[in-house]
Amino acid sequence: MDAAVHHDSVTALGQHGLRSREKLARIPVKIVPAAGDALPKPPWLHARPMMSETVAAMAAILREHRLHSVCEEAMCPNIGECFAQRTATFMIMGGICTRRCAFCDVAHGRPGALDQDEPERLADAVAALGLRYVVITSVDRDDLRDGGAGHFARCIALLRERVPGIRVEVLTPDFRGRIERALTALAGAWPDVFNHNIETVPALYRAARPGADYGGSLELLARVKRVNELVVTKSGLMVGLGEADAELLETMRDLRAHQVDLLTIGQYLAPSRFHLPVQRYVTPQAFEALREEGLGMGFREVVAGPLVRSSYHADQVGVR
Numbered sequence: 001m002d003a004a005v006h007h008d009s010v011t012a013l014g015q016h017g018l019r020s021r022e023k024l025a026r027i028p029v030k031i032v033p034a035a036g037d038a039l040p041k042p043p044w045l046h047a048r049p050m051m052s053e054t055v056a057a058m059a060a061i062l063r064e065h066r067l068h069s070v071c072e073e074a075m076c077p078n079i080g081e082c083f084a085q086r087t088a089t090f091m092i093m094g095g096i097c098t099r100r101c102a103f104c105d106v107a108h109g110r111p112g113a114l115d116q117d118e119p120e121r122l123a124d125a126v127a128a129l130g131l132r133y134v135v136i137t138s139v140d141r142d143d144l145r146d147g148g149a150g151h152f153a154r155c156i157a158l159l160r161e162r163v164p165g166i167r168v169e170v171l172t173p174d175f176r177g178r179i180e181r182a183l184t185a186l187a188g189a190w191p192d193v194f195n196h197n198i199e200t201v202p203a204l205y206r207a208a209r210p211g212a213d214y215g216g217s218l219e220l221l222a223r224v225k226r227v228n229e230l231v232v233t234k235s236g237l238m239v240g241l242g243e244a245d246a247e248l249l250e251t252m253r254d255l256r257a258h259q260v261d262l263l264t265i266g267q268y269l270a271p272s273r274f275h276l277p278v279q280r281y282v283t284p285q286a287f288e289a290l291r292e293e294g295l296g297m298g299f300r301e302v303v304a305g306p307l308v309r310s311s312y313h314a315d316q317v318g319v320r
Contacts, residue, residue: 110143287308
């Protein structure tokens with residue numbers, strides 16, 4: 001899922017699964033529910049979504065095609081800006097995730113069967129919306145033999161067929177143990193940008209990403225670049241989970257060593273008091289310093305800021 005997502009991105013999907021307290025009851029690290037806001041939000045985090053006729057019109061088309069944008073449902077503060085640029089992020093393959101990540105409140109449980117008509121509806125909606133850049137993400141689907149890569153590929157292929165010139169970015173799960181199958185499925189329909197979020201530093205994986213593997217995520221990104229060097233690779237990090245600055249910089253160096261081209265860095269915000277608490281709020285000046293460090297490491301671009309999410313300015317930095 002999107003790095004630093006701070007709201008449940010599937011609240012409107014009407015699907016059922018474990019959330020919050022129940023969802024996190026069986027992760028390896030015990031989380032003590034916060035009694036209140038231990039850290040008050042600083043002023044630079046009090047942004048409001050930019051609502052407009054453009055946003056309303058796009059939302060209406062999404063409802064018509066029974067699709068959902070992460071931008072809209074997560075109440076992303078950048079929604080007006082991105083929609084005005086004719087960019088949107090869609091979540092496919094349902095709203096039930098097979099993982100229990102402690103930074104995210106997407107429902108956990110047993111997902112239903114894939115909707116085979118979804119790629120067609122997605123392509124129709126993108127054409128109707130007049131989008132020029134599309135980001136496609138999904139829940140983790142460990143129940144599928146290819147982790148859902150084939151469904152991603154069908155969406156990409158139909159988008160290219162229906163909307164000539166469209167640029168496509170995917171934000172994928174880690175395809176745990178299924179990298180070979182996933183890359184085979186994507187071979188006939190590569191995206192312009194392949195994004196997989198590393199999310200946090202390795203020391204916090206047991207608490208934040210139970211079931212995920214730091215080395216496996218790095219290997220996925222590196223394998224994509226080795227198989228198709230024309231694909232732009234991208235990853236994202238959250239800050240504020242308790243990582244040390246030195247750990248953060250080391251993770252950034254690991255990403256560059258695995259040929260990742262683009263990086264986003266944003267502030268973690270806890271979805272509820274039952275999730276991992278925010279340990280610190282990083283200042284805009286510190287984010288700018290991280291960006292400069294990343295550019296010095298060789299990233300093509302680093303988009304860093306308190307309200308930055310994985311898809312922020314995707315159309316401007318993804319493909320040039």
